Amino acid sequence: MKAITYSQPGDSSVLSLADKPLPEPGPGEVRVRVVVSGVNPTDWKARATTGRPLPFDEVTPNQDGSGVVDAVGDGVTDLTVGQRVWIYLAAHQRPFGTAAEYTILPAARAVPLADDASFELGASLGVPAMTAHRALTVHEDGPSRLAPGALTGRTVLVQGGAGAVGHAAIQLAVWAGATVIATVSSEEKKALARSAGAHHVLQYPSDSLAAGIRELAPNGVEHIVEVAIADNAALDVEVIANHGTVGYYADNGGDDFTAPVRVSFAKNVRWQGLLLYTVGERALLAAAEDVAAAVADGALPVGEGAGLPLSFFDLGDTAAAHDAVEQGATGKVLIRVSE
Known part of the structure; x- marks a missing residue:
C-alpha cells in the first residue's frame, strides 16, 4: 500500500511517499481503507516538534479521516467489513495515521458514517x-x-x-x-x-x-x-x-x-x-456518539456553502497539505487517498 511516513521530526520535507506492507488488525482493532484524510494543526505540529525523539521509529501522520472497514480483528462486533466510517485520533499514541491507503486503529475510533454523508464530511469531523x-x-x-x-x-x-x-x-x-x-x-x-x-x-x-x-x-x-x-x-x-x-x-x-x-x-x-x-475515553465516546447523531440529522454539512471551504490535495502532496494548514488556510484541508 501507499503511505506517507516520516522517521525524524522537522518541516514538511521529512514526509515521503513509500510502499508499505498491508497491516493486519489485532484484537479490538479494525483496518480501514482510507478514502479521505483530514489535516489538523496538531498533525503538522506533532511532525515539526524537535528536541525529543519520535514515539515510533516511523510515523504515518494525520488523526482524522474517513473510509470503509476492510478487515476486523478478534473481538470486534460493532463494525463489519464494508461499513462506511469516520475516524478520529488514528495516530494518537500509535504509528498509523490516515495519510495512507489503509490504516489500523482501535474499533472505538472508527464511527459509522451516515449513508447520505460524504467521505469529505466524515474526514472533516474528528478533532474539530x-x-x-x-x-x-x-x-x-x-x-x-x-x-x-x-x-x-x-x-x-x-x-x-x-x-x-x-x-x-x-x-x-x-x-x-x-x-x-x-x-x-x-x-x-x-x-x-x-x-x-x-x-x-x-x-x-x-x-x-x-x-x-x-x-x-x-x-x-x-x-x-x-x-x-x-x-x-x-x-x-x-x-x-x-x-x-x-x-x-x-x-x-x-x-x-x-x-x-x-x-x-x-x-x-x-x-x-x-x-x-488527554480528555479521556468517556468524553471521547460521548462526543463521537453525539457528533454522529448530528451528522445523521444533517446538522454538520461542509463546503463553502455551509461555511467551511474545502481544499483538496493528493496523497503524494501531503507535505503541501500540511504547509497549507500551517500557513492558516481558511476552511478544511483534505487529502484524497482513494476512490
Whole structure:
C-alpha cells in the first residue's frame, strides 16, 4: 500500500511517499481503507516538534479521516467489513495515521458514517467537531451531552467562527437549540460564519465588540468557545453570564493569559482547557456518539456553502497539505487517498 511516513521530526520535507506492507488488525482493532484524510494543526505540529525523539521509529501522520472497514480483528462486533466510517485520533499514541491507503486503529475510533454523508464530511469531523462538542458540554449546569433542545435558552459565543472548530461549534450549538454569536476577522469570514448558521456575526478587532455582544445578550453568554484566550480573556469575562464557562482549545495570540480577578470570581467563571488527546475515553465516546447523531440529522454539512471551504490535495502532496494548514488556510484541508 501507499503511505506517507516520516522517521525524524522537522518541516514538511521529512514526509515521503513509500510502499508499505498491508497491516493486519489485532484484537479490538479494525483496518480501514482510507478514502479521505483530514489535516489538523496538531498533525503538522506533532511532525515539526524537535528536541525529543519520535514515539515510533516511523510515523504515518494525520488523526482524522474517513473510509470503509476492510478487515476486523478478534473481538470486534460493532463494525463489519464494508461499513462506511469516520475516524478520529488514528495516530494518537500509535504509528498509523490516515495519510495512507489503509490504516489500523482501535474499533472505538472508527464511527459509522451516515449513508447520505460524504467521505469529505466524515474526514472533516474528528478533532474539530469533537473539540467543539467538549467546549459546549463543560458548563457546571450541563448539558453533558448534545442533542436537539439540549442548549435551548442558552447563548453561545464562538470566538473565531470561521475556523474548523468554530464552524463545528456553531453548527452543533444551533443543532442543540442555542442562540449563537460568532466573531470573525473579515467580511469574507462573516459570510462563512453566517453560512454555518450563526444567528449574529461580529467582526474584530473593534472597540465596540464587547458592547455589541452585550447588546445581543444582555444577561451574558453562558458558553464561550475560545480560540485565542490570550487576546480575549478580558472581553470574555466582560460578556459572560454568571456561572458561564470559557472553553479554550488553542493558544492563538500567545502562551499566557491574564483575566480580571474580581469580576471572574464574582461571576463564578469556569476556565476550562480542552485537549482531546488527554480528555479521556468517556468524553471521547460521548462526543463521537453525539457528533454522529448530528451528522445523521444533517446538522454538520461542509463546503463553502455551509461555511467551511474545502481544499483538496493528493496523497503524494501531503507535505503541501500540511504547509497549507500551517500557513492558516481558511476552511478544511483534505487529502484524497482513494476512490
